[in-house]
Structure formats: C-alpha cells, structure tokens
Amino acid sequence: MPFDPYTTQAERPRERLLAHGAQVLTTPELLAIILRTGPRGTDAIDLGRKLIKEFEGLRGLLSADADALLKVPGIGPAKTCELLAINELNRRALAEALRTGEALDQPQRVKHYCTAMLGHLRIEHCMALYLDSQFRLITTEELARGTLSQASIYPREVVRAGLRHHAAALILAHNHPSGVSEPSQADLALTRHLKHALALVDIRLLDHLIVTAQGAISLAERGQL
Template sequence: MSIATPSLQAALPPEERPRERLLRHGPGVLTDAELLAVLLRTGTPGCNAVELGRRLLAEFGGLRGLLAASRDELRRVRGLGEVKAGQLQAILELARRELAETLSRGDALSNPGDVRRYCATTLAHRQVECCMALYLDARNRLITSELLSQGTLAQATVYPREIVRAALRHHAASVILAHNHPSGNPEPSQADEHLTRHVRNALALVDVRLLDHIIVAGRQTTSLAERGIV
C-alpha cells in the first residue's frame, strides 16, 4: 500500500492553509516558509508543505541561500525531488530576470543593492570561479550581461581585450565586472586587484569606464570600488 504525500491543503486546518490566507489577505501576511509552501504545493511523507519550506530555509540559511542553490544541492534534500528542485530554480531565474529588467530601466549607480543582488543570483550558486561583465549605457542602464569565463575552483581566465571588444560591440559607456569566490571568502586577492586595474586601463583607452568589480562569495558581496581599487 502506498503512502500518500501530504498536500498543502489536507495537512493543515483551513484557517492555517497558506493558499487560503493568501487569497483572503494577500501575500504580505505569509511567512517565507508559507510562500514556499504555496509554490511547492505538497510536502513529503511526514512533512507538510509549510514544514518542508521551513526545513529548506534552515538547510540553506534563508531565502537567498535557497534561491542560489544549485540543482544538485536541491536534489540532495530528502524528498524534494526533481520537479520541486526545478520549481525553485524557476523562481531564481524569474528573480534574476526581474532584476535585469529593473537595471535596464534605471541608473545602476543609484541602485547598487540591485546590482549586487543581480550578480549574486547569477554567480553565487556556481561551484567553480566564473567572471561576468555588465555592460551599461551612458545613463548607467543595463544593456546586457555576459559570462566571460568559467574556470577551475581556484581561478578563471579573463582577457581584458575581450571585454573591450564586447563593450564596443554593445556600444557601452561603462562596465561592471563581477566574479565569484567558491571558497566563500569575500576578500579580494592580489590577482583580483591586478585584473581590476588592468581592465580599467584597457577600457579607458576606448573611453569606457569601469564602474566596479564585485566579488560574490556565497551570501556576501564585496565592492572593489568601495575599497578604492577601481
């Protein structure tokens, strides 16, 4: 005899069901775990959807860690399964696209938090060091972003001339670099500082500014512009 998976609706009394509360009062009254329960719809044997949401938040240290988790990390959670892992990754992609849309409409320099969140949603979950560039127009609006390199756990190879070529191709007025530290250490290395200055000087030759170089290390980000390195 099979054991039915507890659903969001059946496992909780009506007044506590997140979906009904959402419909009556709106999403603002729901906790993070309850919002996850609405999206996941069902729990696992012995664990209703809200409890599963709480367990996921605890496992990954909150929403940011959960949404930055890789598919393999999600699948290792007992009972989560391929479909629910895919649902969570779809949420991350929607969040990343919403941030990209926001940055394409407004001044990135006026919204440094959005820039950092965009870089984190793109890079935080990667297990090897990767580097990306954000190309901005004269009003500091995002034109596009591109992954420049994907290296070993310790380093990624970035060629400043390729960044210059891409900046000219996209008619960019400025660039923001970002890369991740899979080690979790947010401090810039000497190599990071050297690359920053090298890219800054190369872009200056074609009258393009390097605005920042952001390091993403798990749930932490470091701005080299704020350190006075750019």
C-alpha cells in the first residue's frame, strides 16, 4: 500500500498492519486501531500508551470492568464496549478450544482460560469446568464467591450439576486476589471433600487450579489433589 502523506499518525498502524501483518505493530499501535481516536490534544496511540500504564499492562486492561474503563478520560461507552468485547471474545476462543480437544491434553489452555475468567477479580470466585467422557469442556459454572470454605460450596449442588450436564469429570478453579498462589489448608480440605463427593457418582475431580493475575498453578501437577 503506497504511503499517504495525509494519513494521520493514528491511521498509519492500519497501513503497516495490512502491509506487514499485526505482529510488527506495538501494543499501543494495535490498541490505536481499535480505539481510532484519542481525547482532544492526543491521538489514539497516546491513548493506548496511557491505558497500558493505567492498568499496569495489557492483561490488566483487557480484564478491567466497565466502571474502571469509563473513569479514564477519552474512554466513553463505545470504546469501553469495544474493549470488553475483545476480552469476551478471547475467553470464548479459549473455551472453544477446550470444547474441541481434550482438556487434559491442553493444560496450558485450561490455565489460560481460568486466568482469563478469574485472574482479574478482586474477590474470591470459584468455578467448575464440567467435562465429558473425552475430557472436553461441556460448560463452566460459578460455584461461589467470597472467602471459600467447605461451608460456602455445597458438594451436593456440584454433584447435582455434574449429573445434569452428564459430566464425567470436573476441574475446580478459584482465584486468590492477594496474588499468593500457594493453596491454603482450607483449599486442600475443600479439594479432598469435593473429590470424595464426586467419586460417589463416578465423576472424577481432575484438578484444582489456584489462579492469580500472574497465572494458575495446578494441585494435580503438584501432587496435592
């Protein structure tokens, strides 16, 4: 594509993307293509840089909720919706990969999916990934939120949901907003309790993931399941 001297700085990333591919663009330039414009006195690339700094990186930005995004000057409802849509599409792409292949053969994808779902949350959430007999994802459901314990998660309800979804296996995941990835004694007790309850109806607890903003650890990989 020939260079247009009248093309603005914010538009030039589009030309470079079409000519050379998205991989040659910086993160602010990629964001500029989505954002299109910046607030008065700045362009979309500057706005992209500001967002990355404001949210301490791309993961923080794409995990931000609507309230946090709308507080940033230059980010109105339209740009907020675009950024939220990108994050949701990423989550759905990860879930789609788990539905079409064995989750046990894709541990990193499972971790990425759970991190995308839980890593940015500021209070504890626990979710279950229900899997079929080939360990493909059937669905994901939230089990609880707030400080987790055996009292806050009801094995009977988890078992009932597993039977309703005709699940053969389950992966448990919950986040630690503190950023500490080590499982607590309560986490280990919950794992044992739920594993026993699921075994009574021939549903395997394959793993329990502890998720932080930096990623996820697997209790199965650590021999703590």
